[in-house]
Amino acid sequence: MFPTTETAADALSIRSLSKTFAGLTVLNDVSLTIAPGEVHALLGQNGSGKSTLIKCLAGVHRPDPGSSIQVNGRQLPQTFPPSESSRFGLAFVHQDLGLIGDMTVAENLAIGTGFERSGPLINWRSQKARAIEILDSFGLLISPNAFVRDLPVTARTLLAIARAFQPRREANATPLSVLILDEPTAALPDNDAELLFEAIARVTAAGVGVGYVTHRLEEVFRIANRASILRDGVLTGTFLVSEMTRRSLFTAIVGERAATELNTTDTNEKVQRKIGDAPQPVVLRAVELTGVRVRDASLTVKLGEILGIAGLAGSGRSELARLLFGSQKLTSGSRSINDIAIAPASPKAAMRAGIALVPEDRRRDGCILDMSIAENITLAKIRTTSIGFLNLSAEKTQVKQAISALDIRPRDPSRQLGTLSGGNQQKVVLAKWLARNPKLLILDEPVQGVDVGAKADIFALLREAAASGAAILVIDSDFDNLANLCDRVAILRNGQIVSELEGQRLTTENMSQATFGVDDETDLVSVDQFEEKP
Amino acid sequence: MTTTLAPPAKPPARGPRQARPPRNTRAKLASGSRFALPVLLLIFIVIFSILEPTTFATLNNAKTVLSTQSVLALVALAALLTLVIGEFDLSLGAQMGLSALLLPGLTANGAVPIPVAIVLSIAATTFVGLCNGLLVAKAKVNSFIATIGTAALIGAVVLAYSGGTVIFQGVPAELINISSWAPLGIPGPIIYVAIISVIVWVFLKRTxxxxxxxxxxxxxxxxxxxxxxxxxxxxxxxxxxGTLAGIGGVVEAGQLGSGNPAVGPSFLLPAFAAVFLGATAYYVGQFNVWGTITAVVTLATGVAGLNLLGLPSWVEPAFNGVALLVAVALTRYLRGKPV
Known part of the structure; x- marks a missing residue:
């Protein structure tokens, strides 16, 4: 009764798929196929275009003209609403699973395929019988009456897969040809991955092709037949997994480069700048900070120093920033600025101590898009007259100075921030904090969504701020940026600071290897997460 | 930086998030619509003046329209404040009613001097505001729900206090001086609204x-x-x-000269209609004081004119309802995001 694909056609065939957003090519001429019964891993770093590819399949994005997507030999229309993708034999299990916690297992299974009915009413007896049949076929020993919110995450993941895989109720429905799983193991406890793999084996045994997005390389070797790798929106290749090693796969994902070419000039300059400098006092001293993911992280930043934090997503990078700034509660540990301890209470206490944070999510946390450039720049340090009104003239002078010092475009202080480009928005956020002359400036992904020119400007500003006496801590998932900017980089892995790199050892490749836990000699991957936002 | 080994190469995929949809049409409409509301007001005035030169186009009619709308204007300014912080206060109508009932109730038979009663009435609604604020900020209750709850409680208090009947026995006659006071022929309520509007405007823009x-x-x-x-x-x-709603209640009590337990909640919808309609004027897409005041006057003029034309009484709520829906949809569009 489960769907099977009887033809020899590819379950999924993508040809010359391109996607351009406002002149930016995100996917460039991507072609790949998934055979019936195959597990096809889809790999790539953040921003490589995986999500866009999936969204093109799901009908969320419309591919550029000339692109072709076929499911089981049948051409997909140029546009279709996402709700219709199942009609073409496509199913998706996204990271959030799309289950409804306040409904029962049986109800969740019925969503999407419809309820078993007697006339106009739901026939709960046959609905439950059908649910049990589906659950049994996946070895899921849960009650159809259980609420999804009460299920452990593994059961939920399997339920989502079972739901995608269950037969359609309509007689003439297209059987499932392709199931796309987007990082299904991201939230799973390690031991439970096997259960997921068994479920996937059931799906492929029925002749369904599985597209498997993951960052965990060992899973690729465990279940995938082939792997396609996207880099910068281009398919760099489709490989037979049996012919690859972890290292060759890793290299294919991040790209080939000789370690000697790594920003040698920049690094040397920095080394030279540092040599001969008198030892500088320590500004930030964080001792054994522990939060949810971060454990016992200790670090120091000296006056005039730019410290980088390199880590994969999920390593606790952003949490570390929040713990330092006080926007997340410390479980234990302490922070001090110039040897004065900071009350753990709030961002306000951290700000008073001289800490500033440029948060990762600029649009939500960093700035207020509805307000003007001027209002944003002055928000963290509002100038008032002696009787407590806004000092608009002082504000105007300050904002004008900031706009020209940071080269913010447009130069109109009354422009609404939301109308600015990402780079200029970020400069405004920087200007807001620089106005407070912070002793420690923490930046979480400061050049995210920022164009190349603005990025260079922002780096120059940070170097300037460091030179004029601030201590700077930068988190960046682009290790090139860290190699370029930082005097020293701390490696954060699984919430712990495992090592530090400085001087000649401060290279992009060393950071990649250290964060992945890839060891030069042994070709091992000990940390499995790859770059991805939580 | 051209060849890469580790994470990076973000520009392509990060780009789209940064590239915003073209907002030309919206931007043009937004800049063009700045004065649509005051122009609409002028059109109303011109049309009704031509249709009813003897009744509509008189100074007295203007004074009547403006001073009867002063309470609504104060409730609308109160609603404006909470909308600026992105919250709804659906208890403002009830709060106004509470204050408008407490003032005559407290002063009846000389129990409390009028000035003290005014302060107490406003303090009562400010306290309601405190409860609303605590519910929203500390108990993290959605403001919509929290204020519906407090509105219901206020309704209960009003019923209990008044026994469901109008309080008029022993209410001092001087109470109506609050609203009938008219220096230089300008009705007091208009002066109150003018002063409070300026204060709210300065408060929002200059502090x-x-x-x-x-x-x-x-x-x-x-x-x-x-x-x-x-x-x-x-x-x-x-x-x-809460304070502004309380002041609105004081003015209302001055206009009625008695305490009516039924007054209050009906002010809520037109107040919100005015604030949302006001957000389409002057500072487009932003809730603003002068837009709100213009909207109150425009809605009142429209309703007054239609009434003078002899249209039935259901016209007013219909007019307000349509205005609210159109205004919310328009504000939503001009802001480019949900209100």
Missing amino acids: PFGRYMSAVGGSKDAARLSGINTDRVTIVTFMLA
Whole structure:
């Protein structure tokens, strides 16, 4: 009764798929196929275009003209609403699973395929019988009456897969040809991955092709037949997994480069700048900070120093920033600025101590898009007259100075921030904090969504701020940026600071290897997460 | 930086998030519509003046329309404050009614002197605002739900206090002086609204607290991470809204000269209609004082004119309802995001 694909056609065939957003090519001429019964891993770093590819399949994005997507030999229309993708034999299990916690297992299974009915009413007896049949076929020993919110995450993941895989109720429905799983193991406890793999084996045994997005390389070797790798929106290749090693796969994902070419000039300059400098006092001293993911992280930043934090997503990078700034509660540990301890209470206490944070999510946390450039720049340090009104003239002078010092475009202080480009928005956020002359400036992904020119400007500003006496801590998932900017980089892995790199050892490749836990000699991957936002 | 080994190469995929949809049409419409509302007001005035030169186009009619709308204007300004911080206060109508009942109730038979009773009435609604603020900021109850709850409680208090009947026995006659006072022929309520509008405008545009309010309304997270005590801003804003609703109640009591337990809740919808309609004028897409006041006057003029034409009484709620829906949809479109 489960769907099977009887033809020899590819379950999924993508040809010359391109996607351009406002002149930016995100996917460039991507072609790949998934055979019936195959597990096809889809790999790539953040921003490589995986999500866009999936969204093109799901009908969320419309591919550029000339692109072709076929499911089981049948051409997909140029546009279709996402709700219709199942009609073409496509199913998706996204990271959030799309289950409804306040409904029962049986109800969740019925969503999407419809309820078993007697006339106009739901026939709960046959609905439950059908649910049990589906659950049994996946070895899921849960009650159809259980609420999804009460299920452990593994059961939920399997339920989502079972739901995608269950037969359609309509007689003439297209059987499932392709199931796309987007990082299904991201939230799973390690031991439970096997259960997921068994479920996937059931799906492929029925002749369904599985597209498997993951960052965990060992899973690729465990279940995938082939792997396609996207880099910068281009398919760099489709490989037979049996012919690859972890290292060759890793290299294919991040790209080939000789370690000697790594920003040698920049690094040397920095080394030279540092040599001969008198030892500088320590500004930030964080001792054994522990939060949810971060454990016992200790670090120091000296006056005039730019410290980088390199880590994969999920390593606790952003949490570390929040713990330092006080926007997340410390479980234990302490922070001090110039040897004065900071009350753990709030961002306000951290700000008073001289800490500033440029948060990762600029649009939500960093700035207020509805307000003007001027209002944003002055928000963290509002100038008032002696009787407590806004000092608009002082504000105007300050904002004008900031706009020209940071080269913010447009130069109109009354422009609404939301109308600015990402780079200029970020400069405004920087200007807001620089106005407070912070002793420690923490930046979480400061050049995210920022164009190349603005990025260079922002780096120059940070170097300037460091030179004029601030201590700077930068988190960046682009290790090139860290190699370029930082005097020293701390490696954060699984919430712990495992090592530090400085001087000649401060290279992009060393950071990649250290964060992945890839060891030069042994070709091992000990940390499995790859770059991805939580 | 051209060849790469580790993570990177973000520009292509990060780009789209940064590239915003073309907003030309919206931007043009937004800039063009700045004066649509005052122009609509002028059109109303011209049309009704031509249709009813003897009844509509008189100074007395203008005074009547404006002073009867002064209570609505005050409730609308209260609603404006909470909307600036991105919250709804659906208890403002009830709060106004509470104050409008307490004042005659307290002063009846000389129990409490009028000035003290005024202060107590306004204090009562400010306290309601404090409760609303605490519910929203500390108990994290959605403001919509929290204020529906307090509105219901106020309704209960009003019923219990009045016994469901109009309080008029022993209410001092001087009470109506509050609203019948008219220096230089300008009705007092118009003066109150003018003064309070200026204060609210200065407060929102020229004080740090007003700036914090906009920041909280723009993004609570970003405001908090900029060192703003968002809970405090929320609580104080609800209290200020309560104060304005209380003042509205005082003016209402002055106009009625008695305490009517039924008055109040019916002011809520037109007040919100005015604030949303006001957001389409002057500072397009932003809730603003002068837009709100213009909207109150425009709605009142429209209703007054239609009434003088002899249209049935259901025209007013229909007019207000349509205005609210059109205004919300238009504000939503011009802001480019949900209100």
